[in-house]
Structure formats: C-alpha cells, structure tokens
Amino acid sequence: MTAALLPVIIILLFVLRQNLIVVLGVATAYAYWAFGDGVIGNIVVDAWDAANKDILLSIPLFILAGNIMSRGGMAARLIHLMKSLTAPIPGGLAIATILSCAAFAAVSGSGMVTLLAIGTLMYPALINAGYPKSFAIGSLCAAGTLGIVIPPSIPLILYGIMTQTSIADLFIAGIGPALVLTFLMLSYAIIQNFGHREGNWDFSYVLRSLKNGVWALLMPIIILGGIYTGYFTATESAAVAVVYSIIVEIFIHKEMKWDVLYEVISETTKLLGSLFPVLMIALSLNVFLTYQEVPQNLVIWLSQRIDNPVSALLGINLFLLVIGCLVDIGSAILILAPMLGPIAFSQGIDPIHFGIIMVMNLEIGYLTPPLGLNIIIAMSIFKEKFWTVCKSTIPFLLIMLLGLMIVSFIPTISLFLIK
Amino acid sequence: MIIEKTLNLLNRFEKGITFLAFAVLVCVMFADVAIREITGTGLHWSRQIGVYANLFVVMFGLGVASSEGAHLRPKFADHWLPESWNPFLTRIQEAIMSLFCLLFAIVAFQVVVETYNDAVQSIVLRVVVWPFQAVIPIAFLLTSIRHLFYTIDPSHRPSTEHERVDEKSNGDDL
Numbered sequence: 222m223t224a225a226l227l228p229v230i231i232i233l234l235f236v237l238r239q240n241l242i243v244v245l246g247v248a249t250a251y252a253y254w255a256f257g258d259g260v261i262g263n264i265v266v267d268a269w270d271a272a273n274k275d276i277l278l279s280i281p282l283f284i285l286a287g288n289i290m291s292r293g294g295m296a297a298r299l300i301h302l303m304k305s306l307t308a309p310i311p312g313g314l315a316i317a318t319i320l321s322c323a324a325f326a327a328v329s330g331s332g333m334v335t336l337l338a339i340g341t342l343m344y345p346a347l348i349n350a351g352y353p354k355s356f357a358i359g360s361l362c363a364a365g366t367l368g369i370v371i372p373p374s375i376p377l378i379l380y381g382i383m384t385q386t387s388i389a390d391l392f393i394a395g396i397g398p399a400l401v402l403t404f405l406m407l408s409y410a411i412i413q414n415f416g417h418r419e420g421n422w423d424f425s426y427v428l429r430s431l432k433n434g435v436w437a438l439l440m441p442i443i444i445l446g447g448i449y450t451g452y453f454t455a456t457e458s459a460a461v462a463v464v465y466s467i468i469v470e471i472f473i474h475k476e477m478k479w480d481v482l483y484e485v486i487s488e489t490t491k492l493l494g495s496l497f498p499v500l501m502i503a504l505s506l507n508v509f510l511t512y513q514e515v516p517q518n519l520v521i522w523l524s525q526r527i528d529n530p531v532s533a534l535l536g537i538n539l540f541l542l543v544i545g546c547l548v549d550i551g552s553a554i555l556i557l558a559p560m561l562g563p564i565a566f567s568q569g570i571d572p573i574h575f576g577i578i579m580v581m582n583l584e585i586g587y588l589t590p591p592l593g594l595n596i597i598i599a600m601s602i603f604k605e606k607f608w609t610v611c612k613s614t615i616p617f618l619l620i621m622l623l624g625l626m627i628v629s630f631i632p633t634i635s636l637f638l639i640k
Numbered sequence: 641m642i643i644e645k646t647l648n649l650l651n652r653f654e655k656g657i658t659f660l661a662f663a664v665l666v667c668v669m670f671a672d673v674a675i676r677e678i679t680g681t682g683l684h685w686s687r688q689i690g691v692y693a694n695l696f697v698v699m700f701g702l703g704v705a706s707s708e709g710a711h712l713r714p715k716f717a718d719h720w721l722p723e724s725w726n727p728f729l730t731r732i733q734e735a736i737m738s739l740f741c742l743l744f745a746i747v748a749f750q751v752v753v754e755t756y757n758d759a760v761q762s763i764v765l766r767v768v769v770w771p772f773q774a775v776i777p778i779a780f781l782l783t784s785i786r787h788l789f790y791t792i793d794p795s796h797r798p799s800t801e802h803e804r805v806d807e808k809s810n811g812d813d814l
Contacts, residue, residue: 236720238733240711243740265744265751269773275687278669278694285662453673456687460669483659487704490658494701495710547716 223255241552242499249506257509264505271504272497275456276382280496282459283373285489286440286466287329292485293470293477295437296338299324302434304419305427312414314350316407318343318357319364323403326368327441331375332587336365336595340602355613356413358603362588362595362610363617364406369550369584371399373444373459376550376583379500380576383507383558387573388455389448390639394573396445397634398581402624409620436469449638496551503555516563523564533568534629537561538582545586549594553583573639574632581625588614588621643789643796647707650782654703661696664689688764692772699779706737706786709798727794734791741784748777 227248234244250261257263271277303317303324310316321343326335340361347357369376372392381388444462447453453461470477477485510516527533541561544553558579565575587595590611599610628634668686676682705711721729756770790797 232717234736235714235717237736238713238715238718238729239736240713242711243737244714246740246744262747262751262754265748265776269751269776272695272698273691275691278665278687278690281662281665281694281697282669285666456669457673460666460673463666464670486659486662487655490655490662490697490701490704491708491710492701492705493698494658494703494705495712497698498702499712548714549712552712552714 227251227255242502245499245502245506245556249502249509252506252509256513263509264502267505267508268501271508272501274382276388277497277500279373279388279456279459280375280378281489281493282456282463283378284331284375284492285486286459286462287331287334287373288485288489289463289466289470289477289482290328290437290440291331291334291338292481293466293474295328295470295474296321296325297342298430298434298474299328299437300339300342302430302438305423305430308419309422310411312411312417313419314343314347314417315352315356315360315410315414318347318360319403319406319410322361322364323367323371323399324438324441326365326371327373328437329368332366332368332584333594333598335368336361336598337602340365340599344603350417350419352414352417354605355609356410357613358599358605358610359613359615359617360406360410362599362614363621364403365595365598366584366587366621367399367402369587370395370402370577370580372396372441373455373462374580376554376580377576378455379551379554380558380579382500383503383555384562384572384576386576390573391576392445392448392455393638394577394635395580396638398577398624398628401627401634402581402621405620405624406617409616436473440465440469499552500555507559510559516560519560520563520567524567527564527568530568530570531630533565534570534578537565538578538625538629541579541582542585542589545583546589546593548586550580550583550586553586554579571632571636574635577635578625578629581621581628585618585621585625588618643793647786647789647796650703650786651707654700654707654782658697658700658704661693661700665693665697668693685764688762695772695775699775700782702779703783703786706783707798730794730797731791734787734794734797738784738787738791741780741787745777745780745784748773748780752777 230251231244231248234247246264249264253259253261253263300317300321303320304314307313307316307320318339321339322335325339326332329335329338344357344361347360348354368374372395374392374395377391377395378388380386381391440462443465444453444458447458447461448455467482471479471482527536541553541557544557548556558576561579562572562575566572570578587593590596590607593611593614596607596610596614599605600607603610668683668689672682672686752770752773755773756768760769761767762769762772
C-alpha cells in the first residue's frame with residue numbers, strides 16, 4: 222500500500238503541472254519517510270554532501286564558456302570557414318551546415334544553442350541556394366543535436382556524476398560516436414544533394430576564413446587536448462575554457478561588451494538554477510536508493526529474466542527511446558542513470574560505453590514528438606508548422622537510429638581512444 | 641505595486657549575488673591552474689572556495705530560474721485536464737511550488753542549526769560550514785515568497801520557455 226501510493230502521488234503532481242524539483246523532492250521525502258529512517262532532514266544532508274564536490278564545478282563553467290562563445294560571432298566565423306572548405310564538393314552548403322553544427326557544438330556544448338546559432342544563419346542560405354526546405358530543416362534539427370554527444374557535453378557530465386564514471390573518459394569516448402553520426406549525416410547530405418554545386422575553391426577566401434575562425438577552432442583542441450594528454454582535469458579545462466572564451470570574444474574578436482557578459486552570466490545562472498537543485502535532490506535520492514540496495518535488487522531481479530547483453534542492450538535502447546520522447550535529457554539522466562547503469566554493468570556493458578549509449582538515445586528524443594526540443598525551436602526560428610518540421614526530420618531520425626545501433630553493438634567506437 | 645517592487649528587488653538581489661559568486665568561482669579556479677603552471681604548486685583551497693561560490697550561484701539561481709519561468713518540468717500530462725481549468729491550475733501549480741520551497745527551507749534550517757551547534761568545520765579552509773550551508777534555506781525561502789506572490793497575482797508570473805516559443809511560432813500548437 223505504502224509503495225503503491227508513491228506512483229499515484231508522482232502522477233498527481235505531473236497532472237498538477239509541478240516542476241521536476243517538486244516531483245523529485247516529494248518522491249525523495251516520501252521514500253525517506255516510508256522506507257527509510259523517517260528523518261526528512263537527511264535529504265538536505267545528502268544534498269549538501271552531493272553539492273560539496275568539486276567535480277560539479279565543470280557544469281557551471283562549461284555552460285558559461287558555451288554561452289559566451291554563442292553570444293559572440295563564433296557561429297558566423299565557423300560557417301564561413303566550413304563554406305569556404307566545402308564549396309567544390311557536391312552538396313557543399315549542406316555539408317557546411319552539418320560540419321558547422323558539429324564544430325559549433327564542440328564549442329557551445331549545447332544542442333539547442335547550436336540549432337539556434339547555426340540555424341538562424343544557415344536556413345535562409347540553404348533555401349536561397351535551392352536546397353529543399355525539408356532537407357534544410359531536417360539537417361539543421363538533426364545536426365543541432367550533435368552538441369549532446371560531442372564533448373564538452375553537459376549530459377555526459379551529469380551521467381558521470383550520477384554513476385561515478387570518469388568525465389574525462391566520457392568526453393574522450395564521445396569523439397568516436399560523434400564522428401560516426403557526423404559521417405552518416407554527411408553521406409546522406411551528399412547523396413541527397415549531389416546536383417548542387419556552389420563553386421570552386423577560392424584559396425584566398427579559405428585562408429581569410431581560416432584566419433577568422435582559428436580562435437574558435439582552437440577551443441575544442443585546448444579542452445580535449447588538455448584532458449587527453451592529462452594536462453587538465455575536466456574541471457580545470459572548464460575554467461580555462463571560460464577565460465579563453467572571454468579573452469577571444471572581448472579582446473580578440475571584439476564582438477562582446479562587458480555588459481553583454483553580465484547578461485550571459487544571468488542567462489547561465491538561470492540554467493544552473495533550474496538544473497542544480499534538481500541534481501542535488503536526485504543525488505540525495507541516489508544515496509538513499511543505494512543504501513536501501515534498490516539497484517542491486519533490481520539487477521538480481523532482471524538478471525533472472527535477461528540472459529545476454531544483446532537483449533539487455535536492445536531492451537534498454539527501446540526503453541530510453543520512449544523516455545526520450547517524454548522527458549528532457551537532463552531529468553532522464555538524473556533519474557534513470559543510477560537505476561539502469563547497474564543493470565547494464567551486470568551484463569558486461571562498459572560504464573563509459575553505456576553512458577554514450579544513454580546520451581545518444583536521449584539525443585534522439587530532441588527530434589521526436591511530443592517533447593522534441595529541437596522541433597519546438599525549429600518551429601519558432603523557421604516559422605514552420607509542427608508536422609512540417611516532424612516530417613523533415615524523419616530521414617535524419619532513421620540515420621541517427623542507425624548510428625545508435627552501430628555505436629551500441631560496436632563498443633570499440635566509443636572505447637578505442639581510452640583503451 | 642508592492643508585489644512588483646518586491647519581485648524586482650528580489651531579482652536584482654539574486655542576480656547581483658550570483659554574478660559576484662560566478663566571478664569568484666571563475667577567478668579561483670583559473671588562478672589554481674595558472675599558479676600551478678607558474679610555481680609548480682596549485683592553490684589547495686581554490687576548489688573548496690569554488691564549491692562554496694558555486695553553491696551561492698546555484699541556490700540563488702533557483703530564484704533567477706523562477707523569475708524567468710525556466711524550471712525543468714515534464715509536460716506530457718499537460719493536456720490530461722480540460723483547458724478551461726488552466727487559471728485554477730496555474731494558481732495550484734504556484735501554491736504547491738511555494739509550499740514545497742517553504743517546507744524545504746524549514747527542514748534545511750533545522751540542518752543548519754545542527755551544523756551550527758556541532759561547530760562543523762571545513763577541513764580545507766578551517767572555517768565553520770554553517771554560513772555557507774545557510775544559503776540553502778535562505779534561497780528556498782526567497783523562492784517560496786516569490787511563488788507565493790505568483791499564486792496571489794498570476795499576472796506577475798513569467799511565461800515559460802515553451803510558452804514563449806509557442807507565442808513566437810504564432811501559437812502553432814502541438
């Protein structure tokens with residue numbers, strides 16, 4: 222009876238349109254009260270212990286660095302560079318779109334920001350160059366999600382914190398799958414737009430674009446290079462990224478004023494204020510569940526029903542794809558990573574590889590109704606109807622599913638740089 | 641009028657504190673890396689200061705997120721009740737959020753009192769922890785007050801990110 226009441230309360234809170242912090246807070250308090258020692262204050266103690274970890278500092282710092290880069294002129298510079306490099310290739314502008322999204326994602330760390338920054342500039346350019354509207358919308362929506370798996374990725378940091386997996390390793394593991402997805406999208410772009418030719422190489426334009434875009438390109442190299450060589454930890458690289466982005470945008474590009482920096486910090490604070498308190502309560506619930514041996518019992522129960530990693534992977538993929546349609550990526554990782562992680566690990570799936578699979582699954586949720594965040598943003602910036610955007614993304618959804626299957630069943634793609 | 645003034649004051653206070661805390665966070669974290677490169681030894685206290693500065697950012701950020709309607713909220717059940725109930729649901733939504741934050745503030749305050757009585761210290765900084773911990777009940781109390789105002793007068797309530805997108809796309813519904 223006590224256990225059955227919890228889902229009823231949770232559903233009631235969702236119906237009453239409560240924020241995730243309330244739903245999770247009430248669920249955690251109920252769990253402490255009904256199944257624990259009844260001391261609700263332990264939520265605060267556990268939340269405090271969770272917040273008192275320096276690994277969490279990488280989240281605010283990476284989000285701030287990404288926001289600073291996004292508000293400057295970085296997107297336009299990267300687009301110019303990609304356009305100059307891809308001009309003679311069939312479907313050059315389409316390729317430039319996908320590469321710009323991938324490069325900008327590595328700078329901004331956010332799928333939505335990537336779609337907004339690149340989409341606003343590239344959508345009119347693609348339409349004016351005669352590319353089909355459905356391709357333009359679909360490619361921007363799909364390539365915009367690359368920021369979720371390309372490091373520095375906030376969902377990967379969240380997964381690392383919730384499952385105590387190395388964030389540096391997760392970042393490095395994200396490179397292979399991101400390349401697979403980018404390659405698949407590029408192949409489709411070339412096949413679909415083989416007849417489109419933008420022009421010939423203009424070497425002086427390439428050099429000019431490279432000169433303008435070099436500071437943006439250096440950012441991911443500094444972050445990933447620093448982490449990969451062991452020079453920085455993830456948190457240190459985030460601090461370096463913030464200072465680097467301020468120097469580049471304010472002193473080198475001169476495309477940002479100090480008062481805009483204040484706005485950017487406010488914007489970042491807003492994001493953190495919505496994410497971190499939820500993260501603290503989720504970590505508190507995680508401590509409680511671990512103490513009560515819930516994940517262990519779940520693993521034992523499921524181990525009796527699932528007897529091989531293939532069916533475990535397929536089942537988890539299917540489950541996460543459905544969840545991705547309904548819940549945003551941050552909430553899904555905070556709630557599900559501690560539950561699904563032990564199940565996957567018990568089937569011999571590497572924790573780093575599982576993190577990549579989880580993030581890629583939920584990444585697809587950005588393109589699926591009803592919650593698909595990139596669909597909603599695309600409706601706004603491209604002024605198109607919901608179903609028009611949905612239909613445009615279908616080919617890319619299939620491509621991403623193919624990419625997901627490849628990455629799921631070939632762990633080496635994620636792990637080769639680590640091992 | 642009083643509600644509007646109080647909300648503006650609250651907003652300026654929270655944004656000011658988070659800006660300062662963010663500046664401290666970035667400076668100490670970068671200083672640690674820079675000084676390590678120059679002298680070969682980092683600042684051993686920088687991470688703990690960074691953690692506390694981050695706590696100020698995210699806790700007062702809770703209020704900033706409320707003031708901009710940016711809280712995470714799964715929306716799959718939004719259409720389960722009739723649309724004509726929306727004005728009533730809005731007040732209920734804000735009232736529950738306000739009550740939740742108030743209760744959390746009370747529980748957190750009790751924890752801070754315990755920490756104060758036990759004179760718990762930070763191992764790295766060797767200072768008492770309770771002033772930093774006190775940020776939690778204060779931030780939740782301020783957020784509770786803000787949502788109480790939204791319950792009393794929902795016209796002060798900010799539109800959410802999704803509502804803003806819907807407005808921009810001319811109400812093209814899902």
